[in-house]
Amino acid sequence: MYKNSTYRLPLKDAEVLYYPGIFSGKESLDYYRSLMEKTLWQQDEITLFGKTYPQPRLTALYADNLAPYSYSGITMHPHPFFPELAEIRKKVESVCGESFTSCLLNLYRNGKDSNGWHADDERELGINPVIASVSLGGERYFHFKHKKEKELRHKLLLENGSLLLMKGSTQHHWLHQIPKTMRKTEPRINLTFRNILVPGNTKI
Ligand SMILES: O=C(O)CCC(=O)C(=O)O
Numbered sequence: 001m002y003k004n005s006t007y008r009l010p011l012k013d014a015e016v017l018y019y020p021g022i023f024s025g026k027e028s029l030d031y032y033r034s035l036m037e038k039t040l041w042q043q044d045e046i047t048l049f050g051k052t053y054p055q056p057r058l059t060a061l062y063a064d065n066l067a068p069y070s071y072s073g074i075t076m077h078p079h080p081f082f083p084e085l086a087e088i089r090k091k092v093e094s095v096c097g098e099s100f101t102s103c104l105l106n107l108y109r110n111g112k113d114s115n116g117w118h119a120d121d122e123r124e125l126g127i128n129p130v131i132a133s134v135s136l137g138g139e140r141y142f143h144f145k146h147k148k149e150k151e152l153r154h155k156l157l158l159e160n161g162s163l164l165l166m167k168g169s170t171q172h173h174w175l176h177q178i179p180k181t182m183r184k185t186e187p188r189i190n191l192t193f194r195n196i197l198v199p200g201n202t203k204i
């Protein structure tokens, strides 16, 4: 992919943009190292069909407000932003022209770590959520599948230093995942910037 360009993915009923190289190799490595160390990583348990498993990745939530975020039966409480995270948010906001209250981070330690099929459609994200997702470290494939038209699928390699922006009706019509991989892969940090609303507050 050529750096400093924007690609709109050819997905029906969706608005998904890919920006490779919003950070240089050096910036990406510096951020990767400081986030690896400073992030308060946690491993939650998920319950599937009455059985409990450790989530197959580490996560952490940061926000400007105290709004908790619940998904897959897990409720996360945010920590305040630290300087590197705030810097990354600023860059992302300037690239995509949106603003964000919160950041959910994922750490995929190796190819066995993954993120199963889901849509980011929780109530506290509002009606047409804008989600800006930064990748640092090892490359992983990101898959999309349409909720109703099963033959509509797409996959994309998320490169170090890139940004993937999902907006409009994307979460209504599509699911996404990061599948496990057998390839040898370096750890990957993913930052998903979102607007998470305080319960009772509706965004206009
Ligand atoms: O790791 C990624 O690129 C995707 C993460 C994701 O979909 C999520 O946290 O909701």
Ligand SMILES: [Fe+2]
Pocket: 118, 119, 120, 176
């Ligand atoms: Fe997601």
